[in-house]
Amino acid sequence: MTTMATPQTWSPEVFTDAVGDAVWAPSIHNCQPWRFRHTGDGVDVLLDEHRVLAACDRYGRMARMSCGAAAYNLRLALAMAGLPAQYRFGAGRTLLHLWPDRPRRPAPLESRLYQQIHHRHTNRGPFADTAVDTAASHRLSEAARREGGWLDFVTDDAPLDVVAGLVRAADAQLRADPAYTAELRAWSIAADDRVEGVGPAAAGAAPHPGELLTRRDFGGPVLEMTRDPARRPAVAVLGVLGDGFDDAVRAGMALQRVLLTAADLGLTTALYSQPTEVPALRERLRRTVDRLHDPQLVLRFGYAPRTCYTNRRPIADVIEP
Ligand SMILES: Cc1cc2nc3c(=O)[nH]c(=O)nc-3n(C[C@H](O)[C@H](O)[C@H](O)COP(=O)(O)O)c2cc1C
Secondary structure, X not given: OOOOOOOOOOOHHHHHHHHHHHOOOOOHHHOOOEEEEEOOOOEEEEEOHHXXXXXXXXXXXXXXXXXXXXXXXXXXXXXXXXXXXXXXEOOOOEEEEEXXXXXXXXXXXXXXXXXXXXOOOEOOOOOOOOOOOHHHHHHHXXXXXHOOEEEEEOOOHHHHHHHHHHHHHHHHHHHOOHHHHHHHHHHEOOOXXXXXXXXXXXXXXXXXXXXXXXXXOOOOOOOOOOOOOOOOOXXXXXXXXXXXXXHHHHHHHHHHXXXXXXXXXXXXXXXXXXXXXXXXXXXXXHHHHOOOOOOOEEEEEEOOOOOOOOOOOOHHHOEOO
């Protein structure tokens, strides 16, 4: 009698541990709009539609990006368990379905990126005046490319001024909308021990009119910072080859691979999505980098002392029965 080999899949323990890594992804306002489901033959990454930010993310693009970033962590964690994932995009609130590929040892690069999951964080403090070398920026662009994205560094003064102007204009335009500011206040939490939102330690100081790229105002204190010390900031624009629902998830996976690569290079990162939240300014950003598809995010890389981490909700809250 011949016995059929049972297809190997992830155990519930491996799944739960991997979700524990996935949730350390970045998410817009730290809203953590993800859920995960073990389907028996694989794993689904789902959008938690109740957590899509109505004012700044009406169509859920940034929520999908956030889920894509979590999915990239999940893929790394599953690969570390010796059973890497293949994936396909889903439908409705199921954004991705993952199923096991052939068992293998994790690649050295996967191990390195995996180790950065719990070290990476968004840094809203001042960056040092230390240039990011071109070898590092090439590695970052390559990281985006490996996940189907593009990451264009804006190195010349004139386009850099344009990008800075677009971030500033977008931030001002967004702040003029009472629904946007109310939503931002709701996610700018007063205490650092909350499990979601951005607390005082992670928020950094209030944005200063003299800074190069206007940071989103999470309610930090007003400080006497008159100018940004970095003379040659490393600013880049991230995108993918499309602007549909799946493209946003793909952009999130590309984003997370870029962020973990940056952490692996000893770099810190700041994120600026404001110009992608105002359609006319997003179009101008697209023309500035001369790409066919709308950009997904502006990033800044550099060197800075580690600031504070944000927290995450308990794993039980994000696992679907
Ligand atoms: C799609 C997306 C857009 C974001 N936009 C901004 C932004 O405009 N300004 C900002 O300070 N942080 C931004 N962030 C970073 C989140 O606020 C941050 O990931 C979250 O608070 C969790 O903190 P952590 O990244 O330190 O883990 C963005 C993150 C994502 C995924």
